[in-house]
Amino acid sequence: MSCLFCKIIDGSIPSATVYQDDLCYAFADIHPQAPVHLLVAPRAHLVSLDEADGEHRGLLGHLLWAAAHIARAKALGKGYRVVINTGDDGGQTVDHLHVHLLGGRSMTWPPG
Ligand code: 5GP
Numbered sequence: 001m002s003c004l005f006c007k008i009i010d011g012s013i014p015s016a017t018v019y020q021d022d023l024c025y026a027f028a029d030i031h032p033q034a035p036v037h038l039l040v041a042p043r044a045h046l047v048s049l050d051e052a053d054g055e056h057r058g059l060l061g062h063l064l065w066a067a068a069h070i071a072r073a074k075a076l077g078k079g080y081r082v083v084i085n086t087g088d089d090g091g092q093t094v095d096h097l098h099v100h101l102l103g104g105r106s107m108t109w110p111p112g
Pocket residue numbers: 004015016027028029030031032039084085091092093094095
């Protein structure tokens with residue numbers, strides 16, 4: 001398996017762990033775009049949201065729950081942004097599904 005995030009999840013590439021459970025692994029983004037910039041990835045390899053189907057509904061809900069759980073633990077009560085870049089036009093650069101959790105500053109809209 002040559003997937004970067006699979007290697008991070010299995011520990012063969014080091015990362016700053018923020019949260020983990022049986023379904024997901026959360027870690028600090030190596031190039032943070034906000035004071036808090038974390039990634040929540042499923043332990044199971046899934047290329048992108050575009051690959052998700054009915055069997056993944058529970059997992060997708062779990063990833064969003066984990067993001068909210070982490071946001072509360074990080075005291076992001078003023079708000080935060082959750083992003084899932086998907087495919088080339090979506091700006092996805094790592095082909096293992098992940099949720100970005102960004103916070104600690106005011107966000108702008110529209111995104112680039
Ligand atoms: P994407 O562009 O696919 O939505 O997000 C990929 C994210 O992974 C980027 O924000 C990038 O900074 C982060 N990233 C890429 N390589 C590494 C790495 O080796 N370690 C960590 N912690 N984050 C990475």
